[in-house]
Amino acid sequence: MAQVLEFKLPDLGEGLTEAEIVRWLVQVGDVVAVDQPVVEVETAKAMVEVPCPYGGVVTARFGEEGTELPVGAPLLTVAVGAPASGGSTEGSDTRGSGNVLVGYGTSEAPARRRRVRPARPGPSATPVPPEPAAAATVAPAATGQTGGLAGPGDATVPAADGPVPVISPLVRRLARENGLDLRELRGSGPDGLILRADVEDALRVAAAQGRVTQPTTGQHTRVATTTAPTRPAPVTPTAGTPTPSAPAGGRRIPLKGVRGAVADKLSRSRREIPDATCWVDADATELMRARTAMNAAGGPKISLLALLARICTAALARFPELNSTVDQEAREVVLFDHVHLGFAAQTERGLVVPVVRDAHARDAEGLTAEFARLTEAARTGTLTPAELTGGTFTLNNYGVFGVDGSTPIVNHPEAAMLGVGRIVPKPWVHEGELAVRQVVQLSLTFDHRVCDGGTAGGFLRHVADCVEQPAVLLRTL
Structure with missing residues (x-):
């Protein structure tokens, strides 16, 4: 019988308390091996790939690309001991490797097996149903974590086409903070790679046409863990938002990263x-x-x-x-x-x-x-x-x-x-x-x-x- 284990964002080093999701490396329904990198995150010091200490089937991901998570927040859940559609989970392990981010501080494996307390899915969880055969096996254990996986007749979340090729995370952030959809751009770099100049040109065109760009809602909202009471996230002033402490019309740059x-x-x-x-x-x-x-x-x-x-x-x-x-x-x-x-x-x-x-x-x-x-x-x-x-x-x-x-x-x-x-x-x-x-x-x-x-x-x-x-x-x- 499958058992769902929750993998939380580990401690990434001294003084680092949060990280921003840059790119997911796995999809819900994928089979992952022990210590396989599952997500690329950016901290205040560097970009790193985070390996998962469990082997099994990914049943849920928490946080979209661009979301900032605190250390200890859930990253994803993995159903261990369950076969995937058309494949095998040979090597699936509920003990964990204990080697999360070698060189950044290890995360000890769980002392015993446990089930995650049932919780209603938050807006940041993005469970996507795997193939029907896998869903039939994983669903009994996954229901307690994500409120139940969708059946064959339920609505599904359309799969993304994959990340847009961008020369650096800084360019991706520049577009995101100005509400620019990278999928609407045609990159001038090799193989359509989007360069910083492409984003800046698009922003200049938008400004000349009088279009006001706003950051995408929720992309920079800090996500709370499912095991602790949630508190209202602090409101971060955005560009052009007047406040009593500063004149209106000024541009604000967050002191983050x-x-x-x-x-x-x-x-x-x-x-x-x-x-x-x-x-x-x-x-x-x-x-x-x-x-x-x-x-x-x-x-x-x-x-x-x-x-x-x-x-x-x-x-x-x-x-x-x-x-x-x-x-x-x-x-x-x-x-x-x-x-x-x-x-x-x-x-x-x-x-x-x-x-x-x-x-x-x-x-x-x-x-x-x-x-x-x-x-x-x-x-x-x-x-x-x-x-x-x-x-x-x-x-x-x-x-x-x-x-x-x-x-x-x-x-x-x-x-x-x-x-x-x-x-x-x-x-x-x-x-x-x-x-x-x-x-x-x-x-x-x-x-x-x-x-x-x-x-x-x-x-x-x-x-x-x-x-x-x-x-x-x-x-x-």
Whole structure:
């Protein structure tokens, strides 16, 4: 006899409390194997495929694409131990694998079999009847979960034609938030792929024609779990909605996803960390020459960011106070014996900070390769939460934006961040004479609780010395 098990949205990583459904990978009536990915979701940190710990027949899905679910909300129900139409559920398992999202925290298998308490289907549940043969087998167990599967004579929900080919979830979100139906567009990309420019052009045409677009109702409504009392969802103001706190006619951008996570972290940093900043100009001419010589010698090309990272790890070995965090409850400074180096990367999804694990143990080639891998993953939105957390020090190369200096906010809960401006030709006194040299401004923002200005200045001066005379690094290689 079939038994229906409910699979809930698992904990996707530290600090992540919700996720948005990007794309369903299975339909109701499909047979799924243990640990088979069933849905692609987007969190504040990355897009991930969520595997199901049960094997069997999918009897219901909860939430349409674009719906935001809290951790612990039902994702789908699976009838285990029931044959599917024209197939077999060999390998169906009610115990679960216990391996939901390896690397994100596992979900323990149920201690015993249980039936889910009967509940009336909510508006977010989308049960679709499987083939009649499967329905006859699954229905007795599924009735308690979804209020009964439709019989052959009942009305069915028409199957979707599948997701529209879109270049990125950001483009899909842009269309959704402006009430634009992607199925009405013809993509200009390869094989009809819809690009961001296609959506923006369609929105401009709609605006020129005086059509007002509104977000689709219910797509961003948070769905409550079926095992807890529901509470009214908070009303999110939409574009053009006047409120007492803001003038009418303004455009509102929700602080959610990556933008919301960054906002929360920066606000916490400002509240908790008494930071200070010091800076120095350095002659980077010799560092640039050294990099040119390395790359001319053959082998993988060495990036400038990798050389700066190698300088940082050498400086942190001399000034370990800056590779630390403050345990406020214990009132202690925790010094780390490893360097997990974060670096700021600007993407279409916003600012993210991937982390290079054990950067102190990598050479320039290894650092270059890891920076390239993480940057590409950041660009495509496939960074895992494990690759975005656990940093002990951050390197911020804001020079790529064409600016000379900045006073960045410390990446909580770290203790310091090194900022690097653009490297530009400037007049410089070199060996007693005025010359044109490649000059860079370096800044260090640090938590004044972990050290005083002498330590911070010593660290920054050592970094500048290595930039001006790369041979200084030979002492620590």
